[in-house]
Amino acid sequence: MEAHITKHLKIFCIYDAEGSIIGELTYLFKKIFKNFECSMCNITHGKVSTKKEWTTKLKSSRFNIEALHLDEQSTELKSFTKGIAPCVVASIDGKLTLVMNHSELTRMRGDVDIFFHQLEKKIEEIS
Numbered sequence: 001m002e003a004h005i006t007k008h009l010k011i012f013c014i015y016d017a018e019g020s021i022i023g024e025l026t027y028l029f030k031k032i033f034k035n036f037e038c039s040m041c042n043i044t045h046g047k048v049s050t051k052k053e054w055t056t057k058l059k060s061s062r063f064n065i066e067a068l069h070l071d072e073q074s075t076e077l078k079s080f081t082k083g084i085a086p087c088v089v090a091s092i093d094g095k096l097t098l099v100m101n102h103s104e105l106t107r108m109r110g111d112v113d114i115f116f117h118q119l120e121k122k123i124e125e126i127s
Contacts, residue, residue, distance in 0.1 A: 008093045009127075011065040011119070012077060015040050016086040016102075019069030039105035040067070040086035043115045053112040061116065063123070088119070090126065097126055 016038040017027040030036035044054045044067055058065055070078070070085060080096045081087055088100040099122045108114045 009063060009123070010091045011063050011099070011123075012073075012089045012091070013040050013044065013065060013067040014073065014077075014081050014085045014087050014089065015044075015067065015069050017041060017069055018071045020071060023069065023071060037106070038086050039102055039108070039110075040088070042110035043105065043108060043112060051112060057112055057116050063119070088122075090123065092127065099123070099126065 017023055027036070027038065027041075031038075044050060068077075070081075073081065077089065077096065081089060084098070084101060086102055086105055087098060088105070090097045090099045100118065104118070105115075108118070
């Protein structure tokens, strides 16, 4: 069963930010001046760029994982995640399922290892 699930499974990590230049600048402004936090951003990024640990874990993961900004989502995914980003969503045989919500991601405090450990557990639960 695991091989089937892994083969027809895609994981989407959704940031609570737009990916355009204006979106990135808006996020930076909100982060600096309004104490705004994107828990998914904290897991994948350090102060300036993508965390090396994230890149390493991503490459070695058995899952097909894609991190997306709000404006990079498909129409279906955007509709599913409206109002709940940041979050992690799984597409299993084309059906979208919420895997981790903002609160769960926040509790990880930006820890990449905890994220991948929790992801493994959550995927096991839903498959």
